[in-house]
Amino acid sequence: MTGFHSGLAVLALADARFPNGGHVHSGGVEEAAASGLVSDVGQLREFLFGRLRSAGAVAAVFAAAAAHAAAAGHRADWLALDGELDARTPSPAQREASRAQGRGLIRAGRAAWQAPALTDLLAATGRPHHPIVLGVLTAASGAGVWEAALVAGYQSVSGPSSAAVRLLGLDPFAVNAVLVELTADLDDIADAAAATAHLPPSDLPAPGSPALDLLAEAHDRHHREEVRLFAS
Numbered sequence: 158m159t160g161f162h163s164g165l166a167v168l169a170l171a172d173a174r175f176p177n178g179g180h181v182h183s184g185g186v187e188e189a190a191a192s193g194l195v196s197d198v199g200q201l202r203e204f205l206f207g208r209l210r211s212a213g214a215v216a217a218v219f220a221a222a223a224a225h226a227a228a229a230g231h232r233a234d235w236l237a238l239d240g241e242l243d244a245r246t247p248s249p250a251q252r253e254a255s256r257a258q259g260r261g262l263i264r265a266g267r268a269a270w271q272a273p274a275l276t277d278l279l280a281a282t283g284r285p286h287h288p289i290v291l292g293v294l295t296a297a298s299g300a301g302v303w304e305a306a307l308v309a310g311y312q313s314v315s316g317p318s319s320a321a322v323r324l325l326g327l328d329p330f331a332v333n334a335v336l337v338e339l340t341a342d343l344d345d346i347a348d349a350a351a352a353t354a355h356l357p358p359s360d361l362p363a364p365g366s367p368a369l370d371l372l373a374e375a376h377d378r379h380h381r382e383e384v385r386l387f388a389s
Contacts, residue, residue: 164297164300166255166269166270166300167295167298167300167304167307167308169269170291170294170295170306170308171297171308171311171312171315172255172359173315173316174317175265175370176261176264176265177258177261177262177264177265177266178281180319181183181317181387181388181389182254182257182258182265182314182316182320182387183316183317183320183321183324183335183386183387184208184212184314184317184320184389185204185208185317185369185372185373185376185389186201186204186320186324186387187324187376187385187386187387188372188373188376188379189204189318189372189377190321190324190325191379192372195325196325197249197325197327198327198328198331198332198335201244201318201321201325201332201335201388202316202335203328203337203387204260204334205314205317205318205336205339206339206342207366207369208313208314208317209313209339209342209343209346210312210342210346210364210367211311211364211366211369212251212313212366212369213247213309213310213314213343213366214310214349214350214362214364215242215245215288215362215363215364215365216287216288216303216309216310216312217288217306217307217309217310217313217346217349217350218306218348218349218350218353218354218362219238219241219242219286219288219289219355219361220288220289220291220292220305220306220308220309220350221301221302221303221306221309221347221350221354222234222238222292222350222354222355222356222358222361223238223278223288223289223290223291223292223293223305223307223352224292224293224294224295224296224301224304224305224354225292225296225302225354225355226238226274226292226299227272227274227292227293227296227297228278228296228301228302228353228376232274232278232281234358235277235278235281235285236281236282237285237358237359238289238358239282239289240280240288240358241358241359241382242255242288243286243291243365244363245363245365246286246376247370247379248369248370248371249323249374250366250372250373250374250376250377250389251370251373251389252286253345253377253389254373254388254389255286255287255288256284256285256286256287257388258287258293259284259285259287259290260284260288262287262290262291262294263275263279263290263295264287265298266290266293268292268295269294269366270297270298271294271297272294272296272297274296274297275290275293275294275297276292276357278293281343282295287314287329288309291305291308291309291312292305292309295308299330301351302354303347303348303350304350304351305346306346306347306351306374306389307343307344307349309350310341310343310346310347310350311368313380314336314343315341316369318333318335318336318385319332320387323386324386338383341351344372376389377389
């Protein structure tokens with residue numbers, strides 16, 4: 158039954174209904190839509206593919222590394238992991254969004270699981286990034302590094318896809334079909350993240366996306382000037 162329980166926990170973490178606050182973040186889609194960069198399903202497909210292969214890959218890597226550290230008891234890694242993810246997130250707006258979502262996930266995760274490593278993470282970092290919290294909770298649920306990476310990668314595209322439906326009135330069936338098209342890419346990212354989860358934090362992969370950084374900063378500026386539907 159252990160495998161069933163951990164599998165159910167992974168599904169709960171990936172579920173959009175899990176109350177971690179992710180529903181208020183669009184992952185750049187709101188600014189992309191406002192700028193005319195994403196207006197239909199085809200353009201959304203390209204956006205999500207790029208996001209998965211950049212921000213999604215980084216999130217998967219750090220979620221897997223955090224799950225590995227939590228399972229192995231390597232609690233001295235928390236500050237290093239948090240700092241290295243900061244270094245791979247050049248946009249201050251994206252760093253803030255990640256930490257805000259991490260805070261929401263901590264509240265929800267504490268209600269669902271006993272996770273001593275989470276206490277150590279908070280003591281070391283104060284306000285950790287979302288992928289690191291996700292990795293710790295995945296380990297607490299009994300699941301492994303691959304599952305942590307899979308959930309992180311999935312969330313990097315599932316949230317933006319839902320935001321696109323709300324913002325642009327896109328056909329939800331067509332948008333969900335786009336997510337299914339990304340299955341092989343998501344598996345590849347989870348495989349790669351799991352394979353590097355044991356590395357020192359400074360040696361973890363660092364794919365980047367300057368376009369997403371610019372969108373995040375533009376959204377943050379516009380959000381201060383006018384009401385936006387999403388926080389990021």
